Amino acid sequence: MALRRSYSLSGLLSRLSFSSSRGRACVSPILTTQQRNQSNKIKVDFDQSTGVAVMHMQSPPVNSLSLDFLTEFCISVEKLEMDKGCRGLIITSGQPKVFSAGLDILEMYGKSPEHYAEFWKAVQEMWLKLYSSNMVTVAAINGSSPAGGCLVALTCDYRIMADNPRYSIGLNETQLGIVAPFWFKDTLVNVVGHRNTEISLQLGLLYNPLDALKIGLVDQLVPEDQILAAATQTMSKWLAIPEHARQLTKSMMRLPTVDKLRANREADIQNFVGFVTKESIQKSLRMYMEMLKQRKA
Amino acid sequence: MALRRSYSLSGLLSRLSFSSSRGRACVSPILTTQQRNQSNKIKVDFDQSTGVAVMHMQSPPVNSLSLDFLTEFCISVEKLEMDKGCRGLIITSGQPKVFSAGLDILEMYGKSPEHYAEFWKAVQEMWLKLYSSNMVTVAAINGSSPAGGCLVALTCDYRIMADNPRYSIGLNETQLGIVAPFWFKDTLVNVVGHRNTEISLQLGLLYNPLDALKIGLVDQLVPEDQILAAATQTMSKWLAIPEHARQLTKSMMRLPTVDKLRANREADIQNFVGFVTKESIQKSLRMYMEMLKQRKA
Amino acid sequence: MALRRSYSLSGLLSRLSFSSSRGRACVSPILTTQQRNQSNKIKVDFDQSTGVAVMHMQSPPVNSLSLDFLTEFCISVEKLEMDKGCRGLIITSGQPKVFSAGLDILEMYGKSPEHYAEFWKAVQEMWLKLYSSNMVTVAAINGSSPAGGCLVALTCDYRIMADNPRYSIGLNETQLGIVAPFWFKDTLVNVVGHRNTEISLQLGLLYNPLDALKIGLVDQLVPEDQILAAATQTMSKWLAIPEHARQLTKSMMRLPTVDKLRANREADIQNFVGFVTKESIQKSLRMYMEMLKQRKA
Numbered sequence: 001m002a003l004r005r006s007y008s009l010s011g012l013l014s015r016l017s018f019s020s021s022r023g024r025a026c027v028s029p030i031l032t033t034q035q036r037n038q039s040n041k042i043k044v045d046f047d048q049s050t051g052v053a054v055m056h057m058q059s060p061p062v063n064s065l066s067l068d069f070l071t072e073f074c075i076s077v078e079k080l081e082m083d084k085g086c087r088g089l090i091i092t093s094g095q096p097k098v099f100s101a102g103l104d105i106l107e108m109y110g111k112s113p114e115h116y117a118e119f120w121k122a123v124q125e126m127w128l129k130l131y132s133s134n135m136v137t138v139a140a141i142n143g144s145s146p147a148g149g150c151l152v153a154l155t156c157d158y159r160i161m162a163d164n165p166r167y168s169i170g171l172n173e174t175q176l177g178i179v180a181p182f183w184f185k186d187t188l189v190n191v192v193g194h195r196n197t198e199i200s201l202q203l204g205l206l207y208n209p210l211d212a213l214k215i216g217l218v219d220q221l222v223p224e225d226q227i228l229a230a231a232t233q234t235m236s237k238w239l240a241i242p243e244h245a246r247q248l249t250k251s252m253m254r255l256p257t258v259d260k261l262r263a264n265r266e267a268d269i270q271n272f273v274g275f276v277t278k279e280s281i282q283k284s285l286r287m288y289m290e291m292l293k294q295r296k297a
Numbered sequence: 298m299a300l301r302r303s304y305s306l307s308g309l310l311s312r313l314s315f316s317s318s319r320g321r322a323c324v325s326p327i328l329t330t331q332q333r334n335q336s337n338k339i340k341v342d343f344d345q346s347t348g349v350a351v352m353h354m355q356s357p358p359v360n361s362l363s364l365d366f367l368t369e370f371c372i373s374v375e376k377l378e379m380d381k382g383c384r385g386l387i388i389t390s391g392q393p394k395v396f397s398a399g400l401d402i403l404e405m406y407g408k409s410p411e412h413y414a415e416f417w418k419a420v421q422e423m424w425l426k427l428y429s430s431n432m433v434t435v436a437a438i439n440g441s442s443p444a445g446g447c448l449v450a451l452t453c454d455y456r457i458m459a460d461n462p463r464y465s466i467g468l469n470e471t472q473l474g475i476v477a478p479f480w481f482k483d484t485l486v487n488v489v490g491h492r493n494t495e496i497s498l499q500l501g502l503l504y505n506p507l508d509a510l511k512i513g514l515v516d517q518l519v520p521e522d523q524i525l526a527a528a529t530q531t532m533s534k535w536l537a538i539p540e541h542a543r544q545l546t547k548s549m550m551r552l553p554t555v556d557k558l559r560a561n562r563e564a565d566i567q568n569f570v571g572f573v574t575k576e577s578i579q580k581s582l583r584m585y586m587e588m589l590k591q592r593k594a
Numbered sequence: 595m596a597l598r599r600s601y602s603l604s605g606l607l608s609r610l611s612f613s614s615s616r617g618r619a620c621v622s623p624i625l626t627t628q629q630r631n632q633s634n635k636i637k638v639d640f641d642q643s644t645g646v647a648v649m650h651m652q653s654p655p656v657n658s659l660s661l662d663f664l665t666e667f668c669i670s671v672e673k674l675e676m677d678k679g680c681r682g683l684i685i686t687s688g689q690p691k692v693f694s695a696g697l698d699i700l701e702m703y704g705k706s707p708e709h710y711a712e713f714w715k716a717v718q719e720m721w722l723k724l725y726s727s728n729m730v731t732v733a734a735i736n737g738s739s740p741a742g743g744c745l746v747a748l749t750c751d752y753r754i755m756a757d758n759p760r761y762s763i764g765l766n767e768t769q770l771g772i773v774a775p776f777w778f779k780d781t782l783v784n785v786v787g788h789r790n791t792e793i794s795l796q797l798g799l800l801y802n803p804l805d806a807l808k809i810g811l812v813d814q815l816v817p818e819d820q821i822l823a824a825a826t827q828t829m830s831k832w833l834a835i836p837e838h839a840r841q842l843t844k845s846m847m848r849l850p851t852v853d854k855l856r857a858n859r860e861a862d863i864q865n866f867v868g869f870v871t872k873e874s875i876q877k878s879l880r881m882y883m884e885m886l887k888q889r890k891a
Contacts, residue, residue, distance in 0.1 A: 157796065174546055177539035185549060190788045194487045195513055198550045202454065202543050203535065216789055238797065242771035246796050249768055252779060253792045471843055474836035482846060491784045492810055495847045499751065499840050500832065 041069045042076045043094060051087040052235050053080050054228070058094030062101035065148045067115075069104070070122040077129045087243065088235045089133065091152065092140035092228065097167070099141045102148030109285045113273050120272040123148070124265060127183060130155035132258045134247050136238040140231040142224055145169040146206055147180075150217075154187045157250070158234050159217070161209045162224035168206035169217060175204030177284050179275070181268060183261040190257060192216050338366045339373045340391060348384040349532050350377050351525070355391030359398035362445045364412075366401070367419035374426045384540065385532045386430065388449065389437035389525065394464070396438045399445030406582045410570050417569040420445070421562060424480060427452035429555045431544050433535040437528040439521055442466040443503055444477075447514075451484045454535065454547070456514070457528050458506045459521035465503035466514060472501035474581055476572070478565060480558045487554060489513050635663045636670045637688060645681040646829050647674050648822070652688030656695035659742045661709075663698070664716040671723045681837065682829045683727065685746065686734035686822065691761070693733075696741030703879045707867050714866040717742070718859060721777060724749035726852045728841045730832040734825040736818055739763040740800055741774075744811075748781045751832065751844070753811070754825050755803045756818035762800035763811060769798035771878050773869070775862060777855040784851060786810050 041059040046052075055076060057063040065073075080086045093099045107119040130137060130152065139153040141161040150169050153159050161169065171188055173180045180188075180201055188197045196215045199205065212218045222230045238246070261268065275281060338356040343349075352373060354360040362370075377383045390396045404416040427434060427449065436450040438458040447466050450456050458466065468485055470477045477485075477498055485494045493512045496502065509515045519527045535543070558565065572578060635653040640646075649670060651657040659667075674680045687693045701713040724731060724746065733747040735755040744763050747753050755763065765782055767774045774782075774795055782791045790809045793799065806812045816824045832840070855862065869875060 174542045245768045471839045476842045
């Protein structure tokens, strides 16, 4: 396909929140056109001397996690994982004001069950690859990061966020009538604990950077222009640890969570397909898109 | 039965603590008489326009969780749960200075094993109904809330407590020689984490409101005369969330804990009956009651 | 054996850290000689009037957990456990500046697989005895406490640390290329939660007392000369709780973690033996010891 409008489920919500009375920044324009070709949604800078790769997500306007994006993302991560010279991965955004707005709503609307299944498998794949990566992974969160965007950050070993109070982060699926699947939940519990997760997921909370820091959803705040420097500094510290022991330790911490999805992968896909093909959900998604089109016009 | 003295296991302890040198308020009188008829221990105000019900516990003197009280409580919750118009439940106390003093000690003393079993089943039933409720549940804790009273609060989605330093809350069973069962423990772990639970249960700690807030045992403190207003405000926020998604999310968070009791319900009852029929426990309970009678006299 | 040099795996690391630019105290001398006879590595003062025993670890220079030490340690704990008059155990160090430097590196170098298996079984035994002890256990951490030393402290019901900023505590195995086994990990998760454990174990962090307090790795800081008094005071508070209820509660909290090791004990031993007999690990241990000898010389 050549030109296609990209809607992001979470982006939509973000936009709604952003334009609320709480004075958040407006990520605009949500509705825009973008060139789709398979190899330019992710830019990877790999420095062989340090063994650190920086992945810039650059899928305008808001790094929505479309099927194409996820496919390219997974291929990029896999390549780096196979490269013995690559020991650390920093994930950041090449787009202004947003890290990633999460799952692409277009992949969830008006498609076939087979398409939904393929899409969801790609979402699972991304999480599996990142959450169990042998590399040290650092999220340099230089913009808002709702829903699937937050999930990407949560898979990393360390999260540094720009201290811009207009940015927000969280698994806000519930706000849109969507339920975060169990492995999103497990990932969040592993970071902020059971009680914070219960409140956070039930209310679909988006946190500003300071509140995110307070509950441990991110590990560090820095001025936006220092975020890559800070990520690089953190990376050096982590890479100084004996590698094999660090990898085994990471695996020990995360394997039970990873295995839970691996053991239930097909059921989880069927669950997603069953949910998203519901008429009520399709209607709700259509209404969101209509509303955004009107806003745009 | 017409008139009957009501003793509360936790109430007793509370009274002991209250009269200690730490200057807590005395919940008095513990030993009083009360009219027992099946339908006045709980007053429910249901506002159909908002979809919110307020349950006032009003079983003098200290809302002890007797078999009658629990039965009425469960019926009330069940009715509201079945009513599609009811989406939120606020639980508060109609008695001064106490939210609920916990399990009624009279139900655990000098009765038959069959009675103990029936009583414990009712305690389980209350927890099962509240912890897995589809409604949004908010505890407006306007008084002390030891043991079973704390458990009622812990089952809710959100806990607001009056900021009166004379009030206290906690699972203090150990102080009385009783062991909180595994599902009390699981509920507490889900709220304050493993380490806080370990200290809290081993020492049978009662926390003042500020300390309870610090460890996350309650979510918010407000002046006592604003507690219902605050609960109502919180309720509005929670009811604004798409309902089906919120319910599924709540269930995802709590089902494993609920299923653990469901799968072990009969064994848990037998465990309680075996414990409470021990001569040493009966003796210890009798001594408490004697002591209180003498105090009263 | 009469005289033998004692190296401590963690002690080595501690020494490295201590001599770093961050200005930590130097635990010296690491390389020293010590008299080995079976009965003087642990001094137990048992006060029958209070029911409290104080175990002073006094195996110069740094209370390394050698096979002999562990054997004597376990026998001492077992004796106290069997003594119905003994209800509380305070563990502290008789050596200056160090609580315990952790597993003795000499037990892991140049020995037979059978020796490694015997050693690891003794490490397991110590943890099993302490973590499931019916006594109230308080760690009076009057010095640095890396790796296995930290594990000893973590098994206790309560941890009081001297507020000397030169002391440090943590499961820093990864720094030495070693992986903390799953039950070290479980014990830490139970105290500081999943996220703190993930960072802590992956980076092999040693915390100063203040940072340890902040994440809950220790419960209280006091000036070093008041540490035994503080431990005794805490002990009195815990011993005031009805004993049987407290023991059952402790068991309820810890049994699942204990059972996990019990069910996998042999596999865990084989895992350790397989790891430590690797040529790469042996080489790495030899290099550490050589380096230390040269430093000493």
